[in-house]
Amino acid sequence: MKKLSVRRRHPLAAVVVLLLALAATGGLYAAFAPADKAQAEESAQSLAIDEGKKIYAVGCASCHGTGGxxxxxxPQLVGVGAAAVDFQVGTGRMPLQQQGAQAPKKKVIYSQAEIDQLAAYVSSLGAGPSVPTKDQYDPQGANIAKGGELFRTNCAQCHNFTGEGGALTHGKSxxxxxxxxxxxxxxxxxxxxQNMPSFPDTTMPEKQKKQIIAYVKEVNGDNTASPGGLSLGGLGPVSEGLFAWIxxxxxxxxxxTWVAVRTAKAKKS
Known part of the structure; x- marks a missing residue:
């Protein structure tokens, strides 16, 4: 008893007790809490996949096959990833209204929750690009000038240098x-x-994608005034040349004609 009493009075005794209590608390949390959280996330993901499969069977299977x-x-959807579904369905391009040269943008028929469920199901068929977070695509603070250089190098050939779009071959645009x-x-x-090449992070890092988005939002913003006056739709030399010609x-x-008429009248008089 005397030895135990002496140890209790030791200056480090309180520290040892505190460390043991923290270790026990951490161990219990690691043993129970994460497992519950993981199970809840797995259950929610499984439910989303099941609901997405039902949506897929009604709106997508007739063209893409019952199993993608x-x-x-x-085309097959195995490996296209959730990002492709979120883009195609989130912009109304899918489900396709009718076969054509390409799928046009139209009114979105699914809610965002349904799109997420559909994306979860398609993603379960094979790994692919995931839906980006806001931190990945938010252009706040990105270098607009650098984005302009990247856009003119990689995108302007098809989308025009201000992102106004343009015609391609075989009825595509x-x-x-x-x-x-x-x-x-x-x-x-x-x-x-569709006709656009992909730019994965290995080809174009996230930072450069943000810069391009910042440039596009800058040149197409509601408050963006053209320093040169009338922009003629921002379509470049084609429309400007046509304007000059006409x-x-x-x-x-x-x-x-006016000079010729005046000259003819002057000769007669």
Missing amino acids: QGTSDG APSLEGVDPKHIYEAMQTGP FGLGAMIAVA
Whole structure:
């Protein structure tokens, strides 16, 4: 008893007791809490996949196959990932209204919760790009000038240098980027929908994607005024050349005609 009493009076006794209590608390938490949390997340994911499978069977299976294996009317979805589903369905391109050169953007028919469930099911068929978080696609603070350089190098050939869109071959087109949600722009770069090439993080890092999104939002913003005056739709030399040809040449012809008429009248008099 005397030895135990001496140990209790030791200056480090309280520290040892505190450490033992913390270790016991941490061990109990690690043994019970994470398991419950993991089970809850797994259960929620399983439920989302089940609900997504039901939506898929009604709206997607007729073209993409009952198991996402694809058919003559639609490509396989194994390995496309959740990001591709969120983009295609979240912009109304899918379900497809009718077969054509490409799927046009239209009214979204599913809620975001249903899109998430559908994405969870398709993602379960094979690993692919996941839906980006806001931190990944939020352009706040990104270098707009650098984004402009990247956009003109990688995107302007199809989307025009201000993102107004443009015609492609065989009835296809690059859509306008005006008013497009930054998340969908990011997902398009990740997944390469339809005629667009994909730009995974190994090719174009997240930082560069943010810079491109920042540039697109800057040039297509509601308060963006053209320093050169009328932008002519931002379509570049085609529309500007057409304007000059019709109005410029037309004005020159009108002036030449007026001079000729005045000269003829002067000779007669």
